Amino acid sequence: MSTPLKPQLNKDYMITQLNELLSIPSPSGFCMDIMNYLRNEVEKLGYSMEQTPKGTGIIVIPGQKSGKVIGISAHVDTLGAMVRSIKSSGMIRFTPIGGYAMQTVEGEYCLIHTRDGRKYEGTVLSSRPSVHVYNDARDFKREEANMEIRIDELVATKEETEKLGISVGDFISWDPRTRILPNGWVKSRHLDDKASVAALLGLLEWLKREGKAPTYTIKLLISTYEEVGHGCAYIPEDITELLAVDMGAIGDDLSATERDVSICAKDSSGPYDYAMTSKLIELAKREEMPYAVDIYPNYGSDASAALRGGSNIRAALLGPGVHASHGMERTHADAVVNTAALLISYIME
Template identity: 50%
Template sequence: MYNLDKVKYYLNNILTIPSPTGFTSNLMDYIKEELHILDIYYYTTNKGNVVAKFNGENTDIVRTFSSHIDTLGAMVKEIKSDGRLALSPIGGFMMNSIEGENCTIETIDSKTYSGTIQTIKPSVHIHSDAKDLKRSPENMEVVIDERVTSKEDVAKLGIDVGDFITFDPRAVFTPSGYIKSRHLDDKASTAILLYTLKYIKENNIKLPYTTNFLFSTYEEVGHGASSIPADTTEFIAVDMGAPGTGQNSSEYSVCICAKDSSGPYDLNFRKKLIEICKRENISYKVDIYPNYSSDASAALKSGYDIKTALIGTGVFASHGYERTHIDGIMATLDLIIKYCTEE
């Protein structure tokens, strides 16, 4: 029923366009171009969010789905005397998860340079305490792939404090259905929503209620969906589940969050989603995430009087080199489309 190859196509394209928080315009341009091709109405907010909209037959209830296109990343904090770069993290990740990672520095005038993120003591042959060095921002640096040995050399390249540092996603699609990459949080959901829009449009599906699809730009720093369509009554953040020790989530299912660090999600809303999964034979898991918040959290904290839910495919090793499975992606897609058409 759904075009699996098209979902993968969208996801691969989205993963290859860097979009750390604050540096999302290139990816948003891609999304807007796809919406233009599909001839779907959308508008852009002041802080760069894009909202695509389908008018429904009934306006008593207005549904809004969200995914965030912004990812983890870093900025140049300091140009060191030896020509290396100190970095300032964007978003919450463990420093050891980016050690040895290839990266790109993009200057304010759009020049790009490759580099590698290392600790300040990267060789066990030189530093006896290399293994014990605390992996913290002050102990990490970017080694630029240019012949630079001084601050002045770096300045000549045009690199300066505040330039963005993006991480190589290293996206891999395996024959067994696994997808390994950085930034599956939340680019997997963005691909799902983009395909959902395509599916609804091309199949001329008439939705019972007006439905918005919000692509947000500042979720990783806490205020992505702090502004949403004003008439929203039901808000679903499409993000990720977090499989791991002590968790119920799965890479092969749509994960439905009962509670995260911002508190419980709406019980009746959750019941409705579970009922759809049971009726339509959609693989699902319910879970609780103690160190997690979402676009729905941001919307609630901004004072919106809405019912909220949080769903998404299970993403293993979140905020590191992540992994999910196409089954979880398709289960999430199926639930979204079934809910869109449900009265």
């Protein structure tokens, strides 16, 4: 086994960036502001970011050798919702963006983003919101047809809500409720996958600070439609290997914890590349970092989308362990830092 690299990463930088990313609403299809933020941050580090017509960001890091191009993807889009209709009561019926259980958003604060730039606060409730009023409030099924958003404005009719400029098709973002604790715990919505994006920024910051170049040219791909299944359905044709960086799930018979780097051997799209996955395991052992190898039967990634889109690539999947995925998520700063360290070890080989 080769000598450990042990890159000295800037944890404070990564966690600061994660906090900033979490504060910017970005449900799938509504990622303009966050991509502008990323472009500015990437330029501060001395790199540039182009965007495809669909919105995927591409950051090219020239390598020391020719022969292949390695892609590394993470997605900045999150779960959210869209206005489906406005009820006669002035409440909003919504349709989900991404796959989540309705009970995970009940009681959540949210923002309604109108297409002319206005923002209104609201709260997600069931249409039986009070046990003092409705006998079936506890047992009422939490499904789309039974959920609504109460707007924090003086509205009681459909017409009054429409006068606010709210209309069908407006995006709705959830309050992330981010908490970054002194002991390293990070709890927030949307750690899937902004924790991984923070790790990629940490990788860029390390390359810049150390004056390093990867062995082969790297293309970082920041996708904006992963949560709806087609984030990296297109990738540049010169990429032959793709490392998808996404959160590692926790629970049931899975072995990952929030402090581990998760390496996924197989998800709903099938097995990941044997050689790439084996290399990640070898490097995690060499770097003496906490890691886990798991199988995710209810999971897909940007690598899955690229393979289904016809890309002739090898692919692997890794990322920080995240508890309660697609709910009130939690990870640890160590997992974010070690994800960046494992990526650096891979690209410097």
